[in-house]
Amino acid sequence: MSRVRQRSMVVRQTIRSSFFLAFILLQQGPDQVESQKLGGFVQTNGTRFIVNGDVVYFSGFNAYWMMLESSFPSERGKVSTTLEQASSYGLTLARAWAFSDGGQWPLQSSPGSYNENMFKALDFVISEARRNGIYLILSLVNNFDGFGGRKQYVQWARERGQDVSSDDAFYTNDVIKGYYKNHVKTVLTRINTVTSIAYKDDPTIFAWELINEPSCKSDLSGSTLQAWIQEMAAYVKSIDNAHLLEVGMQGFYGASMQGRRQFNPNGYVEGSDFISHNQVPGIDFTTIHGYPDTWLANWTSEEQLRFLQNWTQIHVSDSSAILKKPLLFTEFGKSLEPRGSTADQRDAFYGQVYESAFASARDEGPLGGGLFWQLLAQGMDGLRDGYEIVLTQHRSTASIISQISRRVSELNRSRRHG
Numbered sequence: 001m002s003r004v005r006q007r008s009m010v011v012r013q014t015i016r017s018s019f020f021l022a023f024i025l026l027q028q029g030p031d032q033v034e035s036q037k038l039g040g041f042v043q044t045n046g047t048r049f050i051v052n053g054d055v056v057y058f059s060g061f062n063a064y065w066m067m068l069e070s071s072f073p074s075e076r077g078k079v080s081t082t083l084e085q086a087s088s089y090g091l092t093l094a095r096a097w098a099f100s101d102g103g104q105w106p107l108q109s110s111p112g113s114y115n116e117n118m119f120k121a122l123d124f125v126i127s128e129a130r131r132n133g134i135y136l137i138l139s140l141v142n143n144f145d146g147f148g149g150r151k152q153y154v155q156w157a158r159e160r161g162q163d164v165s166s167d168d169a170f171y172t173n174d175v176i177k178g179y180y181k182n183h184v185k186t187v188l189t190r191i192n193t194v195t196s197i198a199y200k201d202d203p204t205i206f207a208w209e210l211i212n213e214p215s216c217k218s219d220l221s222g223s224t225l226q227a228w229i230q231e232m233a234a235y236v237k238s239i240d241n242a243h244l245l246e247v248g249m250q251g252f253y254g255a256s257m258q259g260r261r262q263f264n265p266n267g268y269v270e271g272s273d274f275i276s277h278n279q280v281p282g283i284d285f286t287t288i289h290g291y292p293d294t295w296l297a298n299w300t301s302e303e304q305l306r307f308l309q310n311w312t313q314i315h316v317s318d319s320s321a322i323l324k325k326p327l328l329f330t331e332f333g334k335s336l337e338p339r340g341s342t343a344d345q346r347d348a349f350y351g352q353v354y355e356s357a358f359a360s361a362r363d364e365g366p367l368g369g370g371l372f373w374q375l376l377a378q379g380m381d382g383l384r385d386g387y388e389i390v391l392t393q394h395r396s397t398a399s400i401i402s403q404i405s406r407r408v409s410e411l412n413r414s415r416r417h418g
């Protein structure tokens with residue numbers, strides 16, 4: 001999720017006690033029916049994701065807010081409700097933040113200092129995901145200012161006497177790289193207080209993500225980010241070799257491959273490079289995001305769809321032919337906020353992403369699934385951003401989601417050995 005939308009999230013987050021929530025909590029007995037079971041660790045084989053030796057596909061969603069929401073006793077039930085509803089719609093993969101740096105509700109309040117209450121909230125998210133048969137992609141830092149991010153790390157270093165001017169020092173300053181590595185180590189070696197399983201040993205975690213939507217405007221060549229990814233991928237793997245790892249990219253092309261930059265929307269050059277970053281040893285799969293409604297705001301909805309098709313196709317083809325790794329569509333969405341955008345247009349958009357994913361899977365291609373931005377439960381109006389899906393409210397989209405989840409699960413079964 002990109003800058004503007006994310007920045008206001010924490011600000012808009014208010015603690016609301018709600019009678020409705022209390023009602024939901026009362027409805028949940030301790031012996032809730034267990035839904036789909038989680039398989040083992042997700043791994044890759046060539047351009048496919050596998051679990052216990054079987055090729056698998058995923059239908060997923062983003063819910064960046066789960067740790068924060070779990071940290072408020074009155075809101076915690078919304079995380080359970082969200083994961084239960086998601087599971088009942090056949091969704092099997094969620095992506096969320098495993099960071100909150102500084103600010104009012106920190107996980108890491110200052111370099112190396114952790115807020116145990118917030119960590120317990122993350123423990124709860126992981127255990128609830130497991131209970132509902134949902135895998136988790138956990139992101140370790142934000143490129144943007146929401147929940148601290150690169151800016152907070154740079155600020156911490158400055159307060160401790162480092163001579164750092166731009167937020168891009170995040171990628172190069174040794175003290176800051178040390179802070180980040182310490183965060184990685186602290187999260188990966190955390191022992192979950194609910195399940196007693198170390199995060200690094202928990203198959204509920206699908207993958208770690210180095211950084212949400214990295215960019216480096218001071219070095220558009222991509223080499224600064226490339227060096228950081230090489231160092232950090234090796235560091236993550238030195239602690240945890242069991243889980244998959246991905247960068248967190250939106251998919252923008254850089255200079256490493258002739259002719260690819262023309263595929264970027266609107267001439268975007270972000271200092272990132274889809275090809276070279278995903279070639280780094282330790283990066284197990286590639287990712288793309290898709291927000292043509294903000295990237296190409298003055299294009300028509302039909303033109304945006306054509307862009308998206310092109311965008312998906314070129315990344316499918318590069319992941320397969322050049323990178324030889326699986327691809328996940330880790331964020332896609334369409335806002336209903338701009339004047340004139342309709343639920344039908346959003347449904348067409350979702351339909352197209354799912355058709356691309358399904359076509360790739362059918363043809364044994366690398367696209368392993370899509371995660372829409374973003375899922376909310378009822379009664380979370382403070383987190384609405386125009387992109388949200390409330391399964392019990394956005395019925396037409398919810399029905400598309402449940403159809404694709406059913407098709408994905410049939411595909412899963414058909415690819416199973418024996």
Ligand SMILES: *[C@@H]1O[C@H](CO)[C@@H](O)[C@H](O)[C@H]1NC(C)=O
Binds near residue numbers: 045046050053054
């Ligand atoms: C990986 O895929 C190849 C080719 O499809 C297959 O022969 C092999 O058994 C697979 N390995 C695993 C571990 O699933």
Ligand SMILES: *[C@@H]1O[C@H](CO)[C@@H](O)[C@H](O)[C@H]1NC(C)=O
Binds near residue numbers: 306307310
């Ligand atoms: C796909 O993108 C390429 C590069 O920008 C462009 O040449 C081509 O016309 C696009 N195709 C479609 C169908 O938009």
Ligand SMILES: *[C@@H]1O[C@H](CO)[C@@H](O)[C@H](O)[C@H]1NC(C)=O
Binds near residue numbers: 298299
């Ligand atoms: C979109 O708007 C920008 C300026 O706001 C303009 O330069 C560009 O030509 C427009 N593109 C289209 C396709 O209308």
Ligand SMILES: *[C@@H]1O[C@H](CO)[C@@H](O)[C@H](O)[C@H]1NC(C)=O
Binds near residue numbers: 036037090406409
């Ligand atoms: C696909 O298979 C994996 C592994 O068995 C499972 O965890 C996942 O829930 C399945 N996905 C769907 C949509 O059924």
